[in-house]
Amino acid sequence: MADAPVRTAREHYHHGSLREAMIAAAEEVLAERGLGGFTLRECARRAGVSPAAPAHHFGNLTGLLTAIATLGFDDLATAMEAAVAAAQAERRSRLAAIARAYVETALANPGRFRVVFGQREMDRQDPAFRAAATRAFSILVREVRLSRGLAPPSSQQEKPAPEVLAPDLPEVLLAWSAVHGFATLLIDGALDFLAANGSRETLLEAHAARLFALLASALSAGEGLAKTAARD
Known part of the structure; x- marks a missing residue:
């Protein structure tokens, strides 16, 4: 399965809500890959941010879940x-x-x-x-x-x-x-x-x-x- 296109941070959370953007990206991953293919890196990629960026809101994958x-x-x-x-x-x-x-x-x-x-x-x-x-x-x-x-x-x-x-x-x-x-x-x-x-x-x-x-x-x-x- 080809990776979904990466959306830029502006496209994904132009209202300034990284938290909401990450949750939306995470649910895209869940819908496509299920929990078995769920990673924080992939969620960050789809949200158009670095893998380290979500730590401010969630700390880690456990926090996002x-x-x-x-x-x-x-x-x-x-x-x-x-x-x-x-x-x-x-x-x-x-x-x-x-x-x-x-x-x-x-x-x-x-x-x-x-x-x-x-x-x-x-x-x-x-x-x-x-x-x-x-x-x-x-x-x-x-x-x-x-x-x-x-x-x-x-x-x-x-x-x-x-x-x-x-x-x-x-x-x-x-x-x-x-x-x-x-x-x-x-x-x-x-x-x-x-x-x-x-x-x-x-x-x-x-x-x-x-x-x-x-x-x-x-x-x-x-x-x-x-x-x-x-x-x-």
Whole structure:
């Protein structure tokens, strides 16, 4: 594969934002080469700057990946909150709405999504990263609890402590695993054989409503099973 043409610094960040230019260049590399072909040097080359220039904003490759993952969590949280508002106004299932928003966000920017949940090193103690990740996770926990007829957590400013989350953990894991797994299968093309025209968006459109309704129903049923088990 021929290298993409180098854009000059003026072309890439004429508004003076090297940080934004580097993130844009990084996402081009991710879209074309994936995480396996992702290097800071290539990102800098595409941004039209020297390999040393990005150190001012990101420090190293870990810093750049952390910034992209933070944007990814922000994307997910923003999309899920918008879905909740729309579902509430239309009296639809909020949990099904955030599930679909999660998958649609992943499909819209698969490179960014892979960074969020990839195995490459990132700074998980970075304050912006932690805040974005906590926001997204807290929305999931809140909507799982509400789908079971339970009150939402008292605070969403911090990730629920393990002992607080423990009673809800099976349901949270079920919801997250089902939605994340579906998104990953779509992105990886593993379900392309099920789409008559090969369109992942068409496959999502055809089956998302029932799939996520089944998920919401399973969580509601699980609450009854849990109460029965507690009585026994």
